[in-house]
Each structure stands twice: as structure tokens, then as C-alpha cells.
Amino acid sequence: MKRLEIVIKPEKLDDLKDVLEACGARGVMIANIQGYGNQKGHVQLYRGAELDTRMLPKVRVDTVVEDDTAKVIIDKVVKEIQTGNYGDGKIFVYTVEDAVRIRTGEHGNEAL
Secondary structure: EEEEEEOOOOOHHHHHHHHHHHOOOOOEEEEEEEOOOOOEEEEEOOOEEEEEEEEEEEEEEEEEEEEHEEEEEEEEHHHHOOOOOOOOEEEEEEOOOOOOOOOOOOOOOHHH
């Protein structure tokens, strides 16, 4: 099993949810976060004054899927979400040792 931590722009969340549903992800956790990467924020004009905004709004979506499904999701996310501009986001992939469904006690892929 793999845990995918996907960090994207908020306006791409609906597109990402469509990709995850199409690929068979059974559950997701979504959190609003702030941060910056290579783009180091951006400069905004507010009432004639320049504001250096470092912490940009982002969305973090976490899901745990089977190994084969993870590869398909990663490929589709890159294809569907990518704009080619700074700030498109990142996908972090972690190996999950086990998952347990508390209600039934099922382990592994059955618990997903």
C-alpha cells in the first residue's frame, strides 16, 4: 500500500477529486494549508503598496491506495493537474506497512 500526499492549488481540487474517484481511491483526507516552494510566494499590489506574500494557500489531499493504483493516480494527476507553471504542486509517496479497519478488524488492502 502507498500513501499519497498531494499538495496542489485550491482551484485544482475538483479536478483532483475527479481523478481520484476515476482511479478508485476509496477515501481521502483534505486539509487547507499554507506554504511555498520554488516560487517563493508572489508580490501583490494592495492600494498602491507592494505586498510580498510568501505563504500561499494550498490544499493537501491524502489517500492510501494499493501499489498499482498509486502509479495510475500519479500519472493521471500529473497529466490532468499540470499547467507548467510554478506552484502546480507536489506528490509525496510513502510506503504504508499496514492499515486496520477499526469496525471489523480487517487488515491490509481489505481495510481500505
